[in-house]
Amino acid sequence: MDIRPILSTLHRHKITAWLLILEIALTCGIVCNAVFLINQRLQRMDIPSGIAEHNLLQIKFAYVGDQTDAYAQAQTDLATLQQIAGVQAVALVNQLPLSGHAMSNSGIKLRPHQRQASLEVASYYGQNLLTTLGVRLISGRDFQPDELIDLKSVLPALHGGELKDLPHTVIVAQAVAVRLWPDQSALGKTIYFGNDIPMQVVGVSAPLARPNMLQMGAQNSIVFPIRLTAAEGGSYVIRTNPRDREQVLKSALAALKRLDPNRVVLEQRTYDELRQDHFQDDRAMAGILVGVIAALLLVTALGIAGLASFWVGQRRRTIGVRRALGATRANILHYFQTENFVLATIGITLGMLLAYGINLFLMLHYELPRLPAIYFPMGAITLWVIGQLAVLGPALRAGAVPPVVATRSV
Amino acid sequence: MFAYYLDLALRSLKRNRVLTTLMVLALALGIGATITTLTVLRLLSGDPLPQKSAQLFYPQIDPNSKDGYLEGQTKPDLTMAYPDAMALMHAKRGTRQAAMAMTQAKIMPDKAHARPFFSDAVMTTADFFAMFDAPFQYGSGWSEADDESGAELVVIAGFLNDKLFGGTNSVGKTIRVGDHDLRIVGVLKPWSPQPRFYTQGMGSRSYGDGDAVFLPLRTARAMEMGPQDTECYAAVEDFRHLETAPCEWLGVWVELNNEGAVAGYKQFLDGYVKQQIAIGRFVRPDTSLLDLMSLMREQQVVPDDVRLQADLAFGFLLICVVNTVGLLLAKCLRRSQEIGVRRALGATRKEIFSQFMVEAGMVGLAGGVLGLAFAELGLLGIRHQPAQYASLAHLDLSMFAFTFVVALVASLIAGLLPAWRASVLAPAPQLKAA
Numbered sequence: 001m002d003i004r005p006i007l008s009t010l011h012r013h014k015i016t017a018w019l020l021i022l023e024i025a026l027t028c029g030i031v032c033n034a035v036f037l038i039n040q041r042l043q044r045m046d047i048p049s050g051i052a053e054h055n056l057l058q059i060k061f062a063y064v065g066d067q068t069d070a071y072a073q074a075q076t077d078l079a080t081l082q083q084i085a086g087v088q089a090v091a092l093v094n095q096l097p098l099s100g101h102a103m104s105n106s107g108i109k110l111r112p113h114q115r116q117a118s119l120e121v122a123s124y125y126g127q128n129l130l131t132t133l134g135v136r137l138i139s140g141r142d143f144q145p146d147e148l149i150d151l152k153s154v155l156p157a158l159h160g161g162e163l164k165d166l167p168h169t170v171i172v173a174q175a176v177a178v179r180l181w182p183d184q185s186a187l188g189k190t191i192y193f194g195n196d197i198p199m200q201v202v203g204v205s206a207p208l209a210r211p212n213m214l215q216m217g218a219q220n221s222i223v224f225p226i227r228l229t230a231a232e233g234g235s236y237v238i239r240t241n242p243r244d245r246e247q248v249l250k251s252a253l254a255a256l257k258r259l260d261p262n263r264v265v266l267e268q269r270t271y272d273e274l275r276q277d278h279f280q281d282d283r284a285m286a287g288i289l290v291g292v293i294a295a296l297l298l299v300t301a302l303g304i305a306g307l308a309s310f311w312v313g314q315r316r317r318t319i320g321v322r323r324a325l326g327a328t329r330a331n332i333l334h335y336f337q338t339e340n341f342v343l344a345t346i347g348i349t350l351g352m353l354l355a356y357g358i359n360l361f362l363m364l365h366y367e368l369p370r371l372p373a374i375y376f377p378m379g380a381i382t383l384w385v386i387g388q389l390a391v392l393g394p395a396l397r398a399g400a401v402p403p404v405v406a407t408r409s410v
Numbered sequence: 411m412f413a414y415y416l417d418l419a420l421r422s423l424k425r426n427r428v429l430t431t432l433m434v435l436a437l438a439l440g441i442g443a444t445i446t447t448l449t450v451l452r453l454l455s456g457d458p459l460p461q462k463s464a465q466l467f468y469p470q471i472d473p474n475s476k477d478g479y480l481e482g483q484t485k486p487d488l489t490m491a492y493p494d495a496m497a498l499m500h501a502k503r504g505t506r507q508a509a510m511a512m513t514q515a516k517i518m519p520d521k522a523h524a525r526p527f528f529s530d531a532v533m534t535t536a537d538f539f540a541m542f543d544a545p546f547q548y549g550s551g552w553s554e555a556d557d558e559s560g561a562e563l564v565v566i567a568g569f570l571n572d573k574l575f576g577g578t579n580s581v582g583k584t585i586r587v588g589d590h591d592l593r594i595v596g597v598l599k600p601w602s603p604q605p606r607f608y609t610q611g612m613g614s615r616s617y618g619d620g621d622a623v624f625l626p627l628r629t630a631r632a633m634e635m636g637p638q639d640t641e642c643y644a645a646v647e648d649f650r651h652l653e654t655a656p657c658e659w660l661g662v663w664v665e666l667n668n669e670g671a672v673a674g675y676k677q678f679l680d681g682y683v684k685q686q687i688a689i690g691r692f693v694r695p696d697t698s699l700l701d702l703m704s705l706m707r708e709q710q711v712v713p714d715d716v717r718l719q720a721d722l723a724f725g726f727l728l729i730c731v732v733n734t735v736g737l738l739l740a741k742c743l744r745r746s747q748e749i750g751v752r753r754a755l756g757a758t759r760k761e762i763f764s765q766f767m768v769e770a771g772m773v774g775l776a777g778g779v780l781g782l783a784f785a786e787l788g789l790l791g792i793r794h795q796p797a798q799y800a801s802l803a804h805l806d807l808s809m810f811a812f813t814f815v816v817a818l819v820a821s822l823i824a825g826l827l828p829a830w831r832a833s834v835l836a837p838a839p840q841l842k843a844a
Contacts, residue, residue, distance in 0.1 A: 015831065016743075019736040023729060030725045037718075062516065062528055264516065264526055280796040285715050288791075292443065292722055296729060299436045303733035306432050310740035358725075366714050 006339045013311070020307055021347040024383055027300040028351025032379040033358045034289050034296075036371050041286040045279045047218050049097040049271075050173070050207040052134030054242040055088070056271035057249050058096060059256065060235040062264040070229035071150060077256060078127070081236060084251045086244040091133065091237045093126030094228055096271070097209035097221075098278045105213075106222070110180065112196040119217070121176055122210035125151070125226035130171070130205065132239050138174055140187045140203030143225040151228040163197065167225045171203035175219035199224075235267065245270050297386055304390035308336065312398040319398055320405030329399035336395035337388060344387035348380045355379065411761070412768065419769035426741060430773070433737045437777030437821060440723075440730030442784020445813045447716070447723040449785070450792055450803055454617065454712045458603030462543055463702040465505075467664050467672065469498060469679050470698040473656070473686075474643045479694055486698050488611025488661065488709075489641065492653040494686075495660040499535060503678045504664030504671070506541040510534035511637035511660050512614040513630060515623045518586040519574060529570065529622035530614065531587075533630035533637075539565070539596075541665050542608065547571070549581035549596035552626060560628035564592040570622040571597045587623065588633050598624075604802060605711045607702055612661055613639025616711050617799035627660075675699060713797075727820065734773065734824040742766055742832040749832055750840025763833040770825020771818060778817030785813060 010017045074092055081090045094104055104125070107117025129135075130142055149167050157165035170191065177186035186201045193199060208221040228234045236256070240248045253268055267274075312319075319332055359371040423430045457463050471494060472486035490498075495509040515531035538544070539551040548571075552563055564585060571580055584591040602620030609616065636652070637659040644656035652659060666672045679697045686692040700708060742749075749762060757765075785805060792803040805813075 015827065016736060016739055019732060019739065023732045023736065026725065026729045026732060030722070030729070034722065062514070262526065264528060266528075277796075281715065284795045284797070285719075288719060289722075292726060295439050295443070296726060299439060299730055299733055302432050302436060303736055306429055306737045307740055310429075310737075310744060314744065362718075366718060 003338060003342060006335065006342060010339070010342070016307060016311075017343060020304065020343050021350065023300055023303050024344055024347025024387065025350035025354055027296055028348055028379050028383050029354030029358050031293055031296060031382070032351075032355035032371065032375045033362060034293050035379075036359070036375055037362075037368075038286050038289045038293075040368065041282040041289075044214070045282050045286075047098070047209055047214060048207060049209045049275065050135055050205075050219070051097060051271070052239065053271050053275065055134065055239050056132075057238040057240065057245060057252070058235050058267055058269055058271060058274060059238070059249075059252060059265065060267040061230045062266050070231040071152075071227070073231075073260070074127075074227075074229040074234075077230070077236065077259060080255050080259060081238060081252055084248060084255060086240050086248045087238055087252070088241070089128065089132040089239040091126055091128040091131075091239075092228065092230065092234045093124065093129050093133075093237055094234055095122070095124060095211045096133075096235065096237065096274065097211060098214075098275055099211045100278045101211060106193055108176070108180070108222070109192040109196070112192055112198075114192070119176065119179060119220060121172075121217075121220045121222050122213075123222050123224055124208070125224040125228065126234060126237075127227050129223060132237055133208075134239065135208050136206040137171070138204045138206055139185070140171070140201070142203060143169065143171070143223075147225040148227050149225065151226050151232055154226055166197055168199055169202045169225055170199040171205055171223040172201055173205050173208040173219055173221040173223075175207060175217060176222060177201075177204045179217070179220070230263075297382075300383075301386050301390040304340070304387055305393060308340065308391045308394035309397070312336070312394045312401075315398075316401055316405055319401045320403055320407075323401065323403035324406040332401070333395050333399040336391055336398055340387045340391040340395075341384065344384050348383050351379065351383070352376050411764075415765045415768040416772070418765055419772050422741070422745065422769060423772060426744075429737055429741055433734050433773050434776045434780060436730045436733045436737075437773065437817065437824075438780035438784055440727035441777055441781030441813060441817050441820065442788055443723040444727045444816060445781065445785035445805070445809060446788030446792065447720040448812075449789060449805055449809050450716055450799070451712065451720045452809070453802055454605065454716055454799055455706070456604065457703060458605055458607050459543060459702065462541075462665075465665050465667055466541070466702045467504075467666050467675065467699050468702070468705045469662055469664060469675070470700075471679065471683050471686075471692075472694040472696050473658070473692050474694060476693050482696075484694070484696065486694075486696050487641065487643075487658050489639075489658040490660055490662060491643075491656060491658050492660060494682075495662050497682065498662050498664070498679075501678065501682075503675050504666050506537040506665040507662065508535045508538040508541055509627060509660045509662045510538060510608060510612075511627070512609055512612045512621075512639075513635045513637060515587045515625075515635065517570075517574075517623070520586070530619075531623040531625065531630070531635070532608075532621045533625055533627045533635060535627055537665075538624065539598075541663060542603070544601045545599040547597045547599045548579045549594070551596055557626050557628060560626060560632050562590060562592050562629055563595045563626070565596040565598060565624040566594055567598050567620055567622045567624075568600050569619075587625070588635065590633050592625065592629075604799070605706060607706060607711075608661065608663065610661070610705065610709050610711070611639070612637065612659075615798050617797075617802065672699065727816075731820050731824050734821065735827055738766075738770060738773070738825055738828040739831060742828045745832075746835055746840045749835050750837040753835075753837035753840075759833040763829045766829035766832050767822060767825050770821045770829065773825075774817045774819075774821025775814070777821060778814045781817055782810070782813050 078090050078092060081087055104123045106121055106123045108119045108121055110118050127148065147169055149165065153165045172186055181189060186204050189201045190198050191201065207219045209218055210221055238248060238252055249268060355371065362368045363370065470486040470488065471490060473491060499507055499509055511533050513531045513533055514528045516526055517529055518526045535557050536552055536554045547568055551565060552561065556563060564587065566585065571577060574585065580594050580597060583594050585594055605616045640657045640659045642657040664675060666675055676699045679699060683692055683695055683697050687695060752762065789803045789805060793800050
C-alpha cells in the first residue's frame, strides 16, 4: 500500500499525530524498563540456595547470652530432636542461606600480611551442618568429629591469636574455590583469616548461597568446624520428609519446650517459608510493576482507540468518497491500520531512545545493570501489536462507512 | 459567564460519553498511582520531629585505623565507642545531649501463666525524653544522678502499659525485665517518630512501632543487655566488656539552639579528635555534625523501591496527561463548527479559550474524585505489603487536598493545547463547511 497519502493526511493533523507518537514513545520507554525491573526481581528470587529446601525446618530461640550449661543443653536438645519420629537429621547452625540476617562474614586472604582481603564470604558453622542441609561435597571430605571446636573458646582465641583453640580446617563452596584458584584444585590450599590465622581447605562443597548481601557473590560461602549453642544465636535445623513437616515441627517444639519451658521461640518455620519471607519485598515490587505495566498499556490502547475513532468520524466524508470511487472495505481498513503502523513505528523509534535514556538514569540512581538488547525488539513488537489491536475497532467502523455518505452534505 | 461555560462543558462531556469516560479514567489512574506513591514517599521521607529537627545534631567521629582511608572521602562511622560517647556527654557542650543504643528487653509479665516476651528497648541517658519531645502520660524521665548511679528504673511506652497494667497509672510499680525488677518512673503517651531517626546504624528498624522500654544505659549494661549492633575497629579481647572494647555501638545526639552553638560544637568535636590523635588513640581527623534531616538524607533512609515507584508513577501520570491532551484535542476539533457559530455570534477568542479550559477542569475534577478512589485502593494494597512502614500508609487531609490540586493542574495543563487550538480556529471556514 502506498503510504504517501497517509503521510500527507498526517501532515494536516500534526498535533494529534505527534501526541499519539509521544504517548507511544513514553509507554515504550517506561514499559521496557519496567519489564526489565520485574525480570531483575524474578532472577533474584530464583537464586538457588544449594540446600534441600523442601526438607528443612528451622527453630530459633531468642538470644539469651552466656549460659554455663549451654553446650550440654545443646547436646541434649539435639539428641532429643533426633529421637522424634520422622526426623532424618538435626543440626545446630549459625545461619541459613537467604535468611536475610548474616551473623557472620569473613574476609579471606591468600597470603599472610595481605592488606586487603581477596574475597568477602559468608561463614557458616555448626554441628552436622552439611549432612543436615543436604549440601553435597564435590571433592575432599567433611569435618571429622574431633575437628569441631566450641565457639566459646574460638572467640577469645581468635583475638588472642591462640592457634590451638582455633579450627585448622575449612570447607569452601565451589564458587569460592573457582574464584580463588581458577585452574587448580582447592584441596590442601591454605587461606588466612583475621590476624593471619591459617586454615587448610579440606573440602569443596556444591553451591551454598549466602544469607544476605547477595550482590557480593551470591554463592560465596565457607564452612568452619565450629560448634555453637542456641544461647549463642544458633538455630536448630531439622531435616525431614516434606509431607511430615507440620507434624515434625509441632513435635520438635513440644519436645524442646519440655526440656526448658522458659525459652522464647523467635522462629518456627519451614525453610520454604523462610525463603518466601526473604523475597517478599521483591515479590511485592514485581506485583506493583506488573500492575503498572498493565495499566499503562491499557491507557495507551484506549488513547489510540479514542484518537483513531475521532479521525474516522472526522473523515467519514473522505472515506465515503473513496468508497464511491471504488475503494473496497479492505482498502479502507488497511489504510487505518497502515496509518497506525507508521505512527507506532515513529513512536517506537523514539521510545527506544527513551528506554535507553531511562535505563541510564536508573543505572545512575538505583545501581541497576544495563538494559539487555533483547528488550528493544520485544518492546517494539508489543507496542505494534497493541496499536493494531486498538485501531482495529475504529478501522472496521471506517470500512463499514457506505459510499452513499459521499453524496450527503454532512 | 462561568456558569454558562460549566453548562456547555457538561453538555459536551455528556455528548461524547465514551471519550469522556476514557479521559477521566486515564487521568484517574495516573492520579491514583501518583498520590499512592507520593503518600508513601512523604511518609517515609517526612520530618520525624518537625518542631525540633533543626536543633538536633548528630556528631560523628572516626576511630578506625589508617587502612583503607581516603582523605576527604571516607565518611566517619555512625556510632561511637563508649569512652568517646561519654566524653561528649560529660563535656555538656550542647543544651541537651543523650547517648543511646537499641536492645531487646525480655519482659516477664507478672500474671501466672503469662509467657515472657521480647520487646524493643532503648538504653539511653536522662536527656533523651526532653530532647526528643517524648510526651509523658504519667510520671517523668530519670535524672542525671540516676544515670550515674545506674538506678534500677524504667520508662515504658503507653502500649506496654496498656498490655501489662490495663492503661492505669503504673508509676511506682515494678516490671520484671530480664532477671531484674525495675521501678517504673514514667509512662509515655503514644510516641513513634517516623522514620525512627535515632535508630540509624544501630541495627534496628527505620520505621514502624515505637520502642516499649527505655532504661538508663548503665542500668541496662549492668543487667548484661547488649546493643543490637556492634562494630569493632580493632581486635577485641572480650565482647562482654563493651565499655572498654574498641567497638562502636552508641549513637549520640546533641541539641544546639543556634548557629553559633553549632559552629562551637563542631570546633569542640574537631578539638576532641585532635586530642585523641595526639594521645595516639585515633589516626583519622574527620568529624561530622549533621542535623537530623541531613542525616536522614545522607543515610538514604527512604528505600530505593519507594523512590523508584514514585518515579514510575510520575512517568505514568505524564502518559495519562498526554493521553488526555490527545483526546481533549480530538473532542474540541470535532466541535469546530460549534466554535465557528459561537465566534460568529460574537464570542471572543478568550471566551472560547475559557470555555474549553472549564471543560478540561471538569474532566480534572472528575479524574480527581475517581483518582482518590484509586489512591485509597492503592494504599489498601500498600498496607497489605510486607514492608515495615506498610501499616502507616494512610491518606491524610493534606494529601486529600493535594489530590485535587494535582488533578486540576494536570487537566488544565492537558487542556491548554486543545483550548488554544479551539480559540484560534478561524470562524468563516467552519461556518461555510456547515
